[in-house]
Amino acid sequence: MEYSTSSLINSFQPKEKHTTLFNHQISARIRLATQLDVPNLHKLVTQMAEYHGLSQIFTTTETSLYNNLFKSPNPPFHSPTALILEISPNPFPQTNHTTTNFVPIIKNNYNFDNLEILDHELETYRSKFNGHGSDNSNNCNVYVAGHVLVYPSYNGFFEKPGLFLDQMFVRKCYRGMKFGKLLFSAVAMQAEKMGMGMVDWLVADWNEETINFYEKMGAHYIPEYRLCKLYGDQLQAFGKKSD
Amino acid sequence: MEYSTSSLINSFQPKEKHTTLFNHQISARIRLATQLDVPNLHKLVTQMAEYHGLSQIFTTTETSLYNNLFKSPNPPFHSPTALILEISPNPFPQTNHTTTNFVPIIKNNYNFDNLEILDHELETYRSKFNGHGSDNSNNCNVYVAGHVLVYPSYNGFFEKPGLFLDQMFVRKCYRGMKFGKLLFSAVAMQAEKMGMGMVDWLVADWNEETINFYEKMGAHYIPEYRLCKLYGDQLQAFGKKSD
Numbered sequence: 001m002e003y004s005t006s007s008l009i010n011s012f013q014p015k016e017k018h019t020t021l022f023n024h025q026i027s028a029r030i031r032l033a034t035q036l037d038v039p040n041l042h043k044l045v046t047q048m049a050e051y052h053g054l055s056q057i058f059t060t061t062e063t064s065l066y067n068n069l070f071k072s073p074n075p076p077f078h079s080p081t082a083l084i085l086e087i088s089p090n091p092f093p094q095t096n097h098t099t100t101n102f103v104p105i106i107k108n109n110y111n112f113d114n115l116e117i118l119d120h121e122l123e124t125y126r127s128k129f130n131g132h133g134s135d136n137s138n139n140c141n142v143y144v145a146g147h148v149l150v151y152p153s154y155n156g157f158f159e160k161p162g163l164f165l166d167q168m169f170v171r172k173c174y175r176g177m178k179f180g181k182l183l184f185s186a187v188a189m190q191a192e193k194m195g196m197g198m199v200d201w202l203v204a205d206w207n208e209e210t211i212n213f214y215e216k217m218g219a220h221y222i223p224e225y226r227l228c229k230l231y232g233d234q235l236q237a238f239g240k241k242s243d
Numbered sequence: 244m245e246y247s248t249s250s251l252i253n254s255f256q257p258k259e260k261h262t263t264l265f266n267h268q269i270s271a272r273i274r275l276a277t278q279l280d281v282p283n284l285h286k287l288v289t290q291m292a293e294y295h296g297l298s299q300i301f302t303t304t305e306t307s308l309y310n311n312l313f314k315s316p317n318p319p320f321h322s323p324t325a326l327i328l329e330i331s332p333n334p335f336p337q338t339n340h341t342t343t344n345f346v347p348i349i350k351n352n353y354n355f356d357n358l359e360i361l362d363h364e365l366e367t368y369r370s371k372f373n374g375h376g377s378d379n380s381n382n383c384n385v386y387v388a389g390h391v392l393v394y395p396s397y398n399g400f401f402e403k404p405g406l407f408l409d410q411m412f413v414r415k416c417y418r419g420m421k422f423g424k425l426l427f428s429a430v431a432m433q434a435e436k437m438g439m440g441m442v443d444w445l446v447a448d449w450n451e452e453t454i455n456f457y458e459k460m461g462a463h464y465i466p467e468y469r470l471c472k473l474y475g476d477q478l479q480a481f482g483k484k485s486d
Contacts, residue, residue, distance in 0.1 A: 012331075013296045045400065048399070048400075049400050054400055056402075057400060057401075058397060058400050059402040059440075060400055060401060060402055061402060064401075064402040064403070065399075068397055068404055069465050074317070075360035079395075080397040080404070099428065103422045110257055131293060139382065149397070149399045151396060151397045152394070153396075153407070154311055154323040154409060155289060155409055156288045156291070156300050156303060156308075156392045156396045156409055156410045157291075157292050157297055157300060157301050157302070157303055158300075158301075158302055158303060158474070159302040159303055159304060159307040159309075160302075160307070160325070161311055162474075164396070164401055164407075166397060166398055167399045179399070182371070185447070185481060187474060188478060188481035189482060191481075192478055192479060192481050192482030194481060197267065197302075197474055197478070198472055198473060198478060199472075199473045199474075199478065200471065200472050201470075201471050201472075202468040202469065202470060202471070203468070203469050203471055204467050204468060204469075205468070205469050206467065211469075211471075214471050216282075217477075218471045218473060218476075218477030218478075218480065219471045219472065219475065219477065220402075220471065220473070220474070220477075221469060221470075221471055222469065222470040222471070223448075223469055224447050224449065225431065225444060225445040225446070225447060225448070225469070225470040226445065226446050226447075226448050226454075226464060226465065226466055226468070227443065227444075227464075227465040227468040228443065228444050228446055228454075228457050228462045228464055228465070229441055229442075229443050229462065229463045229465060230431060230441060230442045230443075230460065230461060230462045230463070231401070231405075231440055231441035231442075231463070233461075234460075234461030234462070234463075235431060235434065235435055235440070235441060235442065235461075236435060237461065238251070238428060238431035238432045238434075239432060239435030239436060239440045240248050
């Protein structure tokens, strides 16, 4: 399976307005990503890189996402794993059976007094997932609204391993609706369910709103650590070292 | 295979002086840790936690080290992996064959004008490794001087996965001899050799000497990211959540 690189999509300036699909109610589902999600996932990580001003270091392609997320022989959460946030005007069918180690999280019929969502990319983000053979009718109006990327981590000071939360992203028009909290909870619940001891992640120091959000969730904010990163030419130079 | 928890060892105040083994020359080897290294590795991570003032969160036991480092079906560097730094007054035998994906790094006969190493824990840290059947005689004077812990990482903005360097530690009496650089190079070379795109790690902002060391190696220091960590009761609370 091969993917071509999508071009960058600047999505933060709506070019046209669409009538909202949502009428006071919206339903959400978090499920494991599949190979069919790769094009939507690539658009999401591209938008996230733009939001963080990191387009100049961004090298992810659809092929690399496929290779990094779907070629491991390990089960989900034992290698890099993506969860997809889907939204729909219709309730999602409840699923109690699953063939994987992640049970989809479904929150049907969130009520909002004013639900004016203008999603100018609605069609682009139509969900490609079709995991419920018995109830295909509900998939017509299912759209991708965000994602998380996690991978198993380890800290030599702790007895139990953990999950590193590499990315969490909700598309702009779906923010303020507690979907970030839902995604974060999904990761924390999964770590706890798998007997892990921690969830770690990084947050930009200018992102006060997000830091407050995390502290409310019970996270420890550890201000004294700084990230270092060796990549590109500097990393390649080590491959040529003889001493 | 079960291990008991070792008690904390406060090693930073030498209680007695030992005559140094080293007479102007010291040899070093970096190799994959084996199960036999678990007791020494536990002493190293305990000392490192003390050095960083993190004894109060430290929960690592010999059993947990064994479970986290040696029970994965994945090859080294595809799950949490430890490298051991050994030193000896005698040169290490060169090894060109290896059954793993890591070729030991050997630096024989470092010359120092003044090599006054007072290692009051020399006997405690005698190496348990015996990987060179044809040359056992050299193992008599081999001692463990440090370690690194790494695990595979992934960043959704980069095409290639990487290695996260969780811990790098050189015992106090062996510092200033460029063994840190040797350990760091071993990790960077391995990442490059495995076709990875990056090595990431965290450094404490008060540790200027170490930050300078990393920047000289070509690392990017990224000051705006902060670590968040969810663990203990706060993480367990997510396991009980129903909404």
